Amino acid sequence: MGPQSTPDLSTEASPLSLSTVAVVGLGTMGTGIAEVLTRAGREVIGIDTDEAAARNAVTALEAATTRAVQRERITERERQDILARFRTFTDLQAAADADLVIEVVPEDYELKRQVFAGLDAVVRPDTILATGTNALSVTRLAADSQRPERVLGVHFFNPAPAMKLVEVVSSVLTAPTAVAAVTELAHALGKDPIAVGDRAGFVADGLLFGYLNQAAAMYESKYATREDIDAAMRLGCGLPMGPLALLDLIGVDTARTVLEAMYADSQDRLHAPAPILGQLAEAGLTGRKAGRGFYTYDAPGGSTVVPDAESPADADELAGGRTVSSVGVAGSGTMASGIAEVFAKAGFKVVLAARSPEKAEKAKARIAKSLGRSVDKGRLSAEARDTALAAITPAGSLDAFADVDLAVEAVAEDLAVKQELFKTLDKVCKPGAVLATTTSSLPVVACARATSRPEDVIGMHFFNPAPAMKLVEVVRTVLTADDVHATVRAVCAKVRKHPVDCGDRAGFIVNALLFPYLNNAIKMVEEHYATLDDIDAAMKLGGGYPMGPFELLDVVGLDVSLAIEKVLHAEFRDPGLAPAPLLEHLVAAGCLGRKTGRGFREYARR
DSSP, X not given: OOGGGXXXXXXXXXXXXXXXXXXXXXXXXXXXXXXXXXXXXXXXXXXOSOHHHHHHHHHHHHHHHHXXXXXXXXXXXXXXXHHHTEEEESSGGXXXXXXXXXXXXXXXXXXXXXXXXXXXXXXXXXXXXXXXXXXXXXXXXXXXXXXXGGEEEEEXXXXXXXXXXXXEEEOTTOOHHHHHHHHHHHHHTTOEEEEEXXXXXXXXXXXXXXXXXXXXXXXXXXXXXXXXXXXXHHHHHOOSSOHHHHHHHXXXXXXXXXXXXXXXXXXXXXXXXXXXXXXXXXXXXXBGGGTBXXXXXXXXXXXXXXXXXXXXXXXXXXXXXXXXXXXXXXXXXXXXXXXXXXXXXXXOEEEEEOSSHHXXXXXXXHHHHHHHHHHHTTSSOHHHXXXXXXXXXXXXXXXXXXXXXXXXXXXXXXXXXXXXHHHHHHHHSOTTOEEXXXXXXXXXXXXXXXXXXXXXXXXXXXXXXXXXXXXXXEEEOTTOOHHHHHHHHHHHHHTTOEEEEXXXXXXXTHHHHHHHHHXXXXXXXXXXXXXXXXXXXXXXXXXXXXXXXXXXXXXXXHHHHHHHHHHHHHHHXXXXXXXXXXXXXXXXXXXXXXXXXXXXXXXXXX
């Protein structure tokens, strides 16, 4: 079949009919794609040179459809029809009658090139060839094909039956009609397709793998434990999995391959694979599939984490700490009132100090309203609300902190303001009182040095809204005393928060991993690679994120986001951390997000 027999796909009036689909490579992803296609009424030709893989794919489809019958999602007759639509073979010749071929063999360019060369020899001139790669060049595969205009990428997410996102990837050679046909198919499968150009990682993985890489580097530097890194991102950002657990699920070797391809494209040091990824991959510790990666599992292919040499020992959180029965909270804003509410509900006596008695009373009124909502929703009894409110004493001066055991400041994120406040706390608070800052970006040690007792100063970074968010980053400086650290961890346990330990450097755990990801999303828009809506959809549907990056940026505030980006860039001096110019321009224009009615999107004014 020579090039002269190829139809002009670019001028066809309507998308091609894709009723018969061949799936080449019946591993986990190929099997999942085959299930999606058969359940949507497509005839599926499964091809794998490994007969065992083909048998396993049939077994997996039988098991999945049996579960669907048991859950009354399909009938037994429908199940039989689905199974009848799936046939497996060990030779590419079986793809001869396919309208679409989806290749999902391992991420090795030469292997994929051989598959495409074999398909060129057997498929019809109008058959569309799709690669499932998320790291390798679709353009290069197309250029090496006899008919580059019919080659594109179709990137499903794992597990394919559950994940809604499909990235449809065009090269500069791809015919628009081929893209339209595959996009129409994705809609028919109940998926949400987004159209993207050909670059390593595309949208979702292009943002996800940079974040995963930085988490691996954070762990490698011993800045935080694997458990604390993962807990911080789950509890602080609402992510379904922590980054290191996700790397184990994806495969450490696969992640390294994707990052190598991304770095070759971008030359961004944030994409240069962390050395630990190479070390684990070379040792065969590739994650769940090997039974060991960042964590250790009950068996190869298992999902249950078992204790190993790095597992934290069970420790008495109260050991060696100071007694805390009364807490002072400095500030009158949302964060200060939220923190005061947390302590009051946990049974602590709370002094809430603002710059005037009126501001302190307003802050207490805000707490009363919040507690009232909890009562209305059945989360709190009226008696518990009254007890918590009675435990809060508003005050117009920090002098009221004379007898507190723990003082927590939650004032403006301005170092000079915080240092002045700590000077006052140093004079007012009794000896042995623990002094804590809730800063999210400023150096804790700079607050500590404003006092004559830096060993008593520590960071307690609560997340907003404090009553709802479970995470507290506990930030030790090089001067913080051991018993102060033990005290704060014990207090976190009493207020039912999850403490994670980290050192005193910009961003701590959460912001140091979150904001470069947000910054990279902005750069994608600057480069016209993808739209705001497509990027937000990709991260929600493909990554399971509760909010897309632009939704989150507008909620956080673009001015706050820019300030954190600048702090990270100043601390780590990595060019990849420089704030995206578009973010700086929006802030300069006063477009700060939801609070101003316009950020990356426009919002109705209340």
